[in-house]
Amino acid sequence: MAASDDVAPPTASAYLDPTYWDGRFGKEEHYEWFKDFSHFRHLLVPLLSPSLSVLEVGCGNSRLGEELLREGVAGGITCVDLSPVAVQRMRDRLAAQGTHGVEVVVADMLDLPFEHESFDLVIEKGTMDVLFVDSGDPWNPNPSTVDNVMKMLEGIHRVLKPEGVFVSITFGQPHFRRRFFEAPGFTWSVEYSTFGDGFHYFFYTLKKGKRSLESNSYQNALPAAPKVNMFHEELESEDYIFRTNVEEL
Numbered sequence: 001m002a003a004s005d006d007v008a009p010p011t012a013s014a015y016l017d018p019t020y021w022d023g024r025f026g027k028e029e030h031y032e033w034f035k036d037f038s039h040f041r042h043l044l045v046p047l048l049s050p051s052l053s054v055l056e057v058g059c060g061n062s063r064l065g066e067e068l069l070r071e072g073v074a075g076g077i078t079c080v081d082l083s084p085v086a087v088q089r090m091r092d093r094l095a096a097q098g099t100h101g102v103e104v105v106v107a108d109m110l111d112l113p114f115e116h117e118s119f120d121l122v123i124e125k126g127t128m129d130v131l132f133v134d135s136g137d138p139w140n141p142n143p144s145t146v147d148n149v150m151k152m153l154e155g156i157h158r159v160l161k162p163e164g165v166f167v168s169i170t171f172g173q174p175h176f177r178r179r180f181f182e183a184p185g186f187t188w189s190v191e192y193s194t195f196g197d198g199f200h201y202f203f204y205t206l207k208k209g210k211r212s213l214e215s216n217s218y219q220n221a222l223p224a225a226p227k228v229n230m231f232h233e234e235l236e237s238e239d240y241i242f243r244t245n246v247e248e249l
Contacts, residue, residue: 016082016110016130016148037067040169040195043203044123047165051075052120055159057109057152058127060086065102066094075120080107110148112155117164122156125169138176149180157186157208166206173202187211 037044048068052075056064059079068077079102081087090104107113109127131152132138135145156166166188170177174192181190181204189210194200 035196035201037064040201040203041067043193043195043205044167045071047121047167047205048073053118054078055080055112055114055119055122057112057122057124057156058082058130059090059104061090061093062125064123064125065090065104066097066099069099069101074101077102078114078119079104080109080112082106082108110151110155112159114159116158117161118159120161120164121167122160122164123167123169124156126171128152128168129170129172132172146180150183153180153183153186157188160188160208162209164208166204166208168202168204168206170202170204177202177204181206182211 048071050072052073054068054073054075054077056062056077056079059065059081060083062079065077065079079090081090081104084106087104087106094100094102094104105113109124128149131145131148132141135141141149160166168177168181178190181188186206187210188206188208189212190204190206192202192204194202
C-alpha cells in the first residue's frame with residue numbers, strides 16, 4: 001500500500017513475507033502492476049500459441065491468466081503467488097466465472113516447486129522488482145539482493161523448456177538488469193522493448209538456448225556508475241515503494 005509522509009514504506013523482508021500480501025489481498029479485489037494486458041498485448045501475443053504451457057510468477061490478483069486464455073493459450077496456465085489469501089481469492093474468482101484452464105498455486109518465487117523444463121513460457125510482471133527494495137546502489141546492489149535475484153532467475157531458467165521464453169515486465173532498465181539476465185550459466189538471449197505513455201515500462205524477452213557471443217561479453221562492458229544518490233520513489237499511481245530512479249538510456 002502507498003506510504004504516507006508519517007508511515008515508513010515496507011522493507012524488502014516485508015515484501016517477501018506472505019502475511020504482508022495476505023493483509024493486502026484480503027481487502028483488494030483486483031490490481032494490475034505495471035499496466036494491464038491491453039498495454040503490452042502487442043508485445044506478448046506474438047510469443048503465444050495454443051499449445052503453450054505458461055507459468056505466471058507472482059500473480060497476486062491480476063487477471064493476466066484469464067487474458068491468456070482469451071488469446072487461445074490452451075496448453076495449461078499455472079499462476080503462483082506467495083500469499084495463500086491471494087491464491088484462494090483467485091481460485092474463488094475463477095470458479096465463480098466458470099473459468100477452466102488456469103491452476104493457481106501457493107509458491108515462493110525463490111523456490112519454484114516444479115520439475116525441470118516444465119513450461120514453454122514464464123512471465124512475471126513487477127514481481128522481480130520486489131527483490132530490489134532496499135537494494136542500495138543499483139549499480140552495486142546489496143549481496144542479499146543479488147542472491148535473491150539469482151535464485152529467482154535460476155529457478156525460472158530451470159523450469160523453462162529448452163527453447164522456452166521468459167518475459168519480464170519491469171521498471172528495471174537494461175543497464176541494471178542485463179548483468180543479472182546475462183550472468184554465467186544462463187543460456188537465454190536478451191531483448192527488450194518499452195511501452196507506456198510518459199514513463200516507459202520495460203518488456204524483456206529472454207529466449208532459452210539462444211544466447212549470443214555479444215551476451216557473453218556484456219559482463220565485461222558495463223558502463224561506469226554515475227556519482228549520484230539513487231533511491232526508491234513512487235512513479236505514476238503505482239504503490240510499490242521500490243522505484244529506482246528513471247534515467248535516460
